[in-house]
Amino acid sequence: xxxxxxxxxxxxxxxxxxxxxxxxxxxxxxxxxxxxxxxxxxxxxxxxxxxxxxxxxxxxxxxxxxxxxxxxxxxxxxxxxxxxxxxxxxxxxxxxxxxxxxxxxxxxxxxxxxxxxxxxxxxxxxxxxxxxxxxxxxxxxxxxxxxxxxxxxxxxxxxxxxxxxxxxxxxxxxxxxxxxxxxxxxxxxxxxxxxxxxxxxxxxxxxxxxxxxxxxxxxxxxxxxxxxxxxxxxxxxxxxxxxxxxxx
Amino acid sequence: xxxxxxxxxxxxxxxxxxxxxxxxxxxxxxxxxxxxxxxxxxxxxxxxxxxxxxxxxxxxxxxxxxxxxxxxxxxxxxxxxxxxxxxxxxxxxxxxxxxxxxxxxxxxxxxxxxxxxxxxxxxxxxxxxxxxxxxxxxxxxxxxxxxxxxxxxxxxxxxxxxxxxxxxxxxxxxxxxxxxxxxxxxxxxxxxxxxxxxxxxxxxxxx
Numbered sequence: 001x002x003x004x005x006x007x008x009x010x011x012x013x014x015x016x017x018x019x020x021x022x023x024x025x026x027x028x029x030x031x032x033x034x035x036x037x038x039x040x041x042x043x044x045x046x047x048x049x050x051x052x053x054x055x056x057x058x059x060x061x062x063x064x065x066x067x068x069x070x071x072x073x074x075x076x077x078x079x080x081x082x083x084x085x086x087x088x089x090x091x092x093x094x095x096x097x098x099x100x101x102x103x104x105x106x107x108x109x110x111x112x113x114x115x116x117x118x119x120x121x122x123x124x125x126x127x128x129x130x131x132x133x134x135x136x137x138x139x140x141x142x143x144x145x146x147x148x149x150x151x152x153x154x155x156x157x158x159x160x161x162x163x164x165x166x167x168x169x170x171x172x173x174x175x176x177x178x179x180x181x182x183x184x185x186x187x188x189x190x191x192x193x194x195x196x197x198x199x200x201x202x203x204x205x206x207x208x209x210x211x212x213x214x215x216x217x218x219x220x221x222x223x224x225x226x227x228x229x230x231x232x233x234x235x236x237x238x239x240x241x242x243x244x245x246x247x248x
Numbered sequence: 249x250x251x252x253x254x255x256x257x258x259x260x261x262x263x264x265x266x267x268x269x270x271x272x273x274x275x276x277x278x279x280x281x282x283x284x285x286x287x288x289x290x291x292x293x294x295x296x297x298x299x300x301x302x303x304x305x306x307x308x309x310x311x312x313x314x315x316x317x318x319x320x321x322x323x324x325x326x327x328x329x330x331x332x333x334x335x336x337x338x339x340x341x342x343x344x345x346x347x348x349x350x351x352x353x354x355x356x357x358x359x360x361x362x363x364x365x366x367x368x369x370x371x372x373x374x375x376x377x378x379x380x381x382x383x384x385x386x387x388x389x390x391x392x393x394x395x396x397x398x399x400x401x402x403x404x405x406x407x408x409x410x411x412x413x414x415x416x417x418x419x420x421x422x423x424x425x426x427x428x429x430x431x432x433x434x435x436x437x438x439x440x441x442x443x444x445x446x447x448x449x450x451x452x453x454x455x
Contacts (some may be wrong), residue, residue, distance in 0.1 A: 027296075027318075027332065028295075028318040029311075029318070030314050030318070076372060077373060077374050077375065078372035079372050080372065098370075098372050100373055100377035100378050101294065101332070101336065101373075101378060102294075102332075102333075102335070102336025102337075102375060103336075103378065105332035105335070106333055106336060106337075120340065120381075121381040121382065122378045122381040122382070123377050123381070124381065125411070125412025125413070126408065126409045126411065126412065127408050127409075128373075128377065140340075140341055140342040141342055173329075173331075175297075175310065176293070176295050176296050176297050176312060176314055176329060177311075178329055178330065178331050179295050179296050179331060179332050180331070183331060183332060183333040210331075226311035226312070227311065228309060228311050228314075229314070230317065230320065231309055232303045232304075232309075232320050233305060233309065234302055234303040
């Protein structure tokens with residue numbers, strides 16, 4: 001089966017429909033599927049529900065899909081970096097379902113692993129637990145506590161970004177750009193992945209594959225802007241301290 | 249004299265023991281990394297990293313290498329990367345020995361509120377609810393009172409909770425308090441702070 005496509009638009013052809021649920025990888029602007037997001041903007045598909053830890057920033061990442069009002073609902077853990085998001089949310093134009101970050105990641109992983117629900121201690125006794133089934137279990141430390149039922153996410157489409165993949169979709173991520181990409185990839189009925197480089201089959205060490213190609217249905221290669229959200233540095237004068245092995 | 253931000257961070261660093269895996273929140277907790285001395289502490293960043301290094305030198309920033317506050321950082325020889333589901337698996341699984349984090353309110357029963365103020369802009373809880381529910385020990389570092397001079401150490405929280413009954417120890421500019429049966433116990437007072445000053449500044453029951 002040919003998985004490699006020529007462009008993001010070609011890779012998404014036939015997969016988009018109004019009102020669908022899309023799971024997107026990325027944390028902040030790190031490891032986001034920026035090329036696929038651009039192509040979804042171009043497609044004009046509407047009323048999307050997007051499960052993504054964050055909602056991009058104004059004018060970049062998922063922020064572009066907010067600017068065009070193509071998103072009806074976000075499932076996220078943190079959305080603080082986006083003014084347009086807040087404007088639409090406070091104006092009642094955009095629905096928001098807050099998920100604790102680990103619950104969101106596990107909901108994706110569980111969905112991808114065929115698990116429709118699981119119990120977690122996260123959020124027990126908070127607003128997150130409202131309307132959810134509560135059950136007592138002994139946890140990892142042996143203490144009996146309240147756990148709440150959370151649902152696995154089964155997405156119509158996953159859009160993710162990796163560093164490299166071979167032509168069968170075996171993928172390798174780079175540093176903290178891995179984040180939500182593997183669980184997001186797993187939970188979609190169809191997964192489209194963008195990478196910085198497609199490499200020939202056989203050139204990746206099979207022991208070093210982070211996400212097996214079984215989860216990846218369509219693949220594109222492209223150039224990424226990889227914007228940095230918070231550029232933080234230390235002064236060069238700290239070099240001596242760093243060389244001495246001290247944490248600065 | 250009540251403790252400064254750096255003295256609070258320094259005091260919080262004493263909570264950490266050699267070999268611990270630790271998650272530090274944003275603000276004063278981030279400063280704790282400056283005071284761990286010779287102890288072998290491994291910092292977790294919940295976006296998928298163990299062994300978080302310092303900020304990079306200018307020109308060496310890497311868009312693929314950030315911490316949970318979305319700041320550019322560096323890796324260490326012992327660093328390991330993983331996905332978000334694995335990251336929160338180790339958090340909920342109790343593998344992370346301690347989390348040090350800031351708070352808006354803490355109650356005498358260990359309730360913690362640090363993610364939303366009703367009527368104000370809500371940005372989200374991020375990974376805070378998972379951390380306080382899952383790590384071995386939750387240590388709060390914060391100012392004892394808010395800007396209006398009201399106690400942030402309360403009988404019960406007024407704000408929506410991040411976690412119920414999750415806090416083990418509170419380190420403020422006035423000293424150190426433990427959550428115990430029936431209320432809070434004074435563990436330590438900042439230099440020059442009297443027990444009466446601590447009691448006067450605290451709404452919660454001190455046992």
